[in-house]
Amino acid sequence: MYIIIVAAWLLLCVPSAYAVRPVIQAGFRRDDAIGVIIVLTTVFIAYFWLNGIKDVVYPFAYRLTPWRKQSPPPRAAPDMPLVGLVYVTCNDFSEYALASSIVQDYPNCRRVILDDSSRPEYIAQVDEYAQATGIEVVRRGDRRGFKGGNLNNYLRAAGQRLDYFVIIDSDEILPPNFVTRALDYFEDPSVGVLQANHVATRNRTTFMRTFAPGVDAHWPAYQLVKAHAGFMSLLGHGAMVSMECYNAVAGFPEVVAEDIGFAIDARVRGYRVDFAADILCEEEFPPDYAAFKKRHRKWTEGNMEFMRQYTRRILFSRNLAWYERLDIILFTYSLPLTGVFSLYVVANAVLFPLIKFRYEYPLWMLVPTVVCLVAPTINDMLTWRKAPKHRLVSYLLHSSILFGSMFFVSLFACVRTMFKGSHFNVTPKNPGSTSLKTAVARNVAELAAGLVLAVIVEVTAGSVFPVVLLIIPVIFIIYLSVMNAGDTTGNRDDHIHNLHEEKR
C-alpha cells in the first residue's frame, strides 16, 4: 500500500519541483538564507502532501481489500492461561465501567485495580468497591512514570504470575467475550499485543454526541489498515499483552506515550501488535472542549517526548520495515512538528513581506494542498454516507473547526515541552462550566494568539488571507466551549445512575 502512496506522492512532487524552481532561484538570488527557507518550506509542503495522500488511500484500502474479512479461527488448545484484567485509574474511577468489564465468559481471570488516585473521594470509591467485590487493589507511594510506571509497579512484581494481561482504562467497557476471543489471536506466536476495536458510548453531552461519530469511523478503518500495511501501535487501552512480550521488552517505557513506545520496543524484539476489529470495546469521548484540549495537549507532549527518545530506534532498527517507519512518522510526528512548521509561516507570511521579498508559489499547488487538507474527512464521509446529508455536513464542519482549533494548543504544548518536559494529564470525565466568562478565561491564550497573528500578518503582508484557515477555528472556540449549555445529563455518575434505572 505504501508503494502506491509514495508513487502517487512522487508523481505530484516532480512537476511541483519544476514549478517551484524559479521561486527558489529568486530566493537564492536575493539571499542564501531566503533560498534555504524556501527550499525547507517546499519540503514541508511536500511532507503534508504525503500525509494527505496517506489519508486518501487509507479509507479506500479498508474498503477495497479483503482485510476486513480476515480474522483467526477459535483456538483449539484446551489450556487455560491465567489472564489479568488490569484496571488503571487516577482520580477517574468508574464503577459502572469496571463492573461491566470484569464480567468475562473466560474462567481463569484475575482482577486488579491499579489506583494512582490522589483525591480522597476517588480513593474511597475504589476502597468501597474493592471491599464489596473482593477485587485486589494495588497502590504505590509515588506516581513516577505516569501510567507506564503504574502498570510496571504491579506487572514486575505480583503480575509476573500472569500469562497475559488486559489493560483497561477507567472509562473502558470490555465485551464479555473479550478474553476468549483475544486469546485466539495469540495462536500466532509473533503476536505480542492485541489491540481491540472501539466505539464511543455514554455520550451524555452535546459535545460528545457531536463528535463521537468520528471515533466510530476512525477505529476500524485506520487501525485495520495499519495492522496489515502500516505500523499497528498499542493504543493504551482495550488491549491484551502477553507476559512473554512484556518481559522481552522489559516493561513499559515510563513516558507519557507509553503505548506507542512499548509497541516499538516490542517490534524491535520481534513481536507485533495485531488488531481485532471483531472485538468491540466501549470508550468515552471527552465530555467538553476543555477536556478535549487537555487530551490533545497530552498527545502533543507525549509525541514530543516520544520523538526525542525513539527517533533513532525508528530510523535504525532492523526489525522495522521501511513502510512501518514511514507510517510511524506520518502518524506521530505531525503534532510535535507543528512548532517547527509554524516558523515557516512566520518566515513566509511575516518575515519576507517585512524585507520586501515578494514571491508566489504556483496557485495550482493549492489544489492538492486543499485535497490533502480535507483528506482526513474522506473516511468519515464514506462511513456515514447514508446519514442525513445535513447531519453529515454539520459533523464535518464541526470536526474541521474542532481539530483546526487545536493548532495553537499544539504549538503552545510544543514550546512548553521544549523547556519543561512532558506531563501526563488525565482527561476529565465530567463537563465543566458552560458560562461565557469561563469560556473566554479558559481560551484566552488561543484567542489572543489568533488576534495577534491576524494583525501582524495584515500589517506585514498587507493581507490577512494567508492565515484565515488558522484564524477561523479560533473564532469558533467560544462556541465549542459553550456547546453543552443547557445539557441536563452531563455528570457521569448521574448518567450512569440513569442507565441503571433504564435497565431496571
Place this chain on the structure above:
Amino acid sequence: MYGNTSVAGGVLAASVITAGSDWSLTGFGVLGVSIIAAGVMTARRLGRLRR
C-alpha cells in the same frame, strides 16, 4: 477525522502557499462571516441555557 494530526500541517501549507497573494478584502470577508456565524451559534447555545 478522529485522531487526525495533519490538520494543522495542512492549514500551514495552505497559508504558506497563499502568503504572497494579495487577497486582503477576501480575507476580511471570510473572517467577518465567520465571526457573525460563531456569534449567532454561541448565542443560540447560551439561549438554550437560559430557557
